[in-house]
Amino acid sequence: MASIASATAAPVLALSPGRVALGRTLRHGGFWVGGGILLVILVAAILAPLLTAHDPTWQDLGKRLVPPVWDARGSWEHPLGTDQLGRDYLARLIYGGRISLLIGFATVLISGAIGTALGIAAGYWGGRVDLLINFVLTIRLTLPVVLVALVVVALAGNSLTILMLVIGLLLWDRFAIVTRSATQQIASREFIVAAQAIGSSTGRILFKEILPNITGPLIVVASVELAHAILLEAALSFLGLGVQPPLFTWGLMIAEAKNQLFFRPWLIAVPGAALVALIFAINLVGDAVRDVTAPEGRA
């Protein structure tokens, strides 16, 4: 009898839905693989000065185009060799990742803020607000991203700030589309009417009632857009419209190496492989979050 009484009096397990989703994510294989790769790249970018003694911009013209360590002529002094100006390629890879990631995260912050604000507004108010925002969205979708970036960079010059702003101001469309439909679903639930009836301000309804309920799809879009932004920056840099020397990213490294494609393929293969690994990892993490937050969409 005593054991029964104590069992019913035991506190009910109180895991938040967010915590439950996190637990499920942590049991997802794809999350560990993707998260692992992502973590390695992030840690390398953050701890760059500790991982290599070389200055990524220091030119040693006597040691140009040293092959990487797996080549017979390579040495451990430059594990990934040097580029056409004699700069250590490992150092350039690690430091270049910093800028690529910085551009990725900064643009997702900008585009996420714009797209989420517009999407929630369109989904919550509907009607004319929805019409207007859909109109703006359609206009945005008609703009070819690379072409617009080209025009802006040509007119305003290309600094890192301008590049982040341009990409951030262009890639908010998916955020808007996804948050709009997620908000529509939530806004029709009765707890939103209850929130109105208790006299909640509109801000409280949007930020405390709706936003916490759409974080799942939001994280998924953010992962897709993060990969998208990093790839777009690489493409723009490859075309010479992205960051300019002395700044460098993986995209610019590929661009600088394109003349060496047939004779020194590692110059393209190394940053290319890093880019592929990063995008792959981000997509794996996004996939895992989607599996957990929207299992009905699982193939």
Added chain:
Amino acid sequence: MNVLEVRGATKTYDVGKTLVGAGRTLHALRGIDLAVRKGETLGLVGESGCGKSTLARLILGIEGPTSGNVTLAGKPVGGYGRLERAKLVQPVFQDPYSSLNPRMRIARIVAAPIEVRGIGTASSRRERVRAVMNAVGLPEHFTEVYPSQLSGGQRQRVAIARALVGEPEILVCDEPTSALDVSVQSQILNLLARLKRELGLTLILISHNLAVVHHLADRVAVMYLGRIVEHGPTEAIFGAPRHPYTAALLASVLSPRPGARLPEMRVGAEFPSPLAPPPGCAFHPRCPCAGEGCATIDPDETRDGPRGYRCHYPLAHA
């Protein structure tokens, strides 16, 4: 004193309106008159689509009437600020699976009405939440759980606790039991009855379940296609309905007697579309007693002591 008054309230919605097309007009409410005294329980009954829930939204001030007015404590609902209004009237919804934010702990859900109004300190609000949870029969340790961990009946108690925490005068219960298991329904109804008695609440009870209304309501209003077709004291309406629609509703109640056949409704035609309400008396296409004039002349309300009905050929009772 009437704590709630509805005078000639209509509500129309434009449906299918596009940038070019005008669309059509849905008449959700077509002239509602209603008065509820303090401490009274009014039952609103009718089929789905008759405008019950729209009326609830007008009373809660979530939407305004297209014409006519809704007054709470002598002042139009639209004249109150959102916080003043919340102090007067609170809702309890049908589906407790949809009416609680799944991302909030029970303590936050129940405390929200007083938090929004900035009443008390965080600790005094916690104290108040505990007292209300106690009053609705929820154990204290439920404050830290999430809605997904509770059963339907427990969730409905949480919804009632949230409605009561700010001590409103009027509770609008829109089908408070129809999403619950039968075994839990009576618990929730008894809880509402007890709270009403102890707190002197005014209750607007919306239901399609006549047994629920019979059990709780002092007065009943029967709605059909956006209109109140009959109203009066519960016993009078249930004992001697004058409107054929009320009689048909009462006849449709399933009998618990084993072997009883399905009741004969005698209202053959389907529920008409509120997009195109029939001319004259809206009930005439389905009415077993329809006669001359029903298809052309909309009946006015006939008063009969405390009750009233809208019918050209009311049922007679000995």
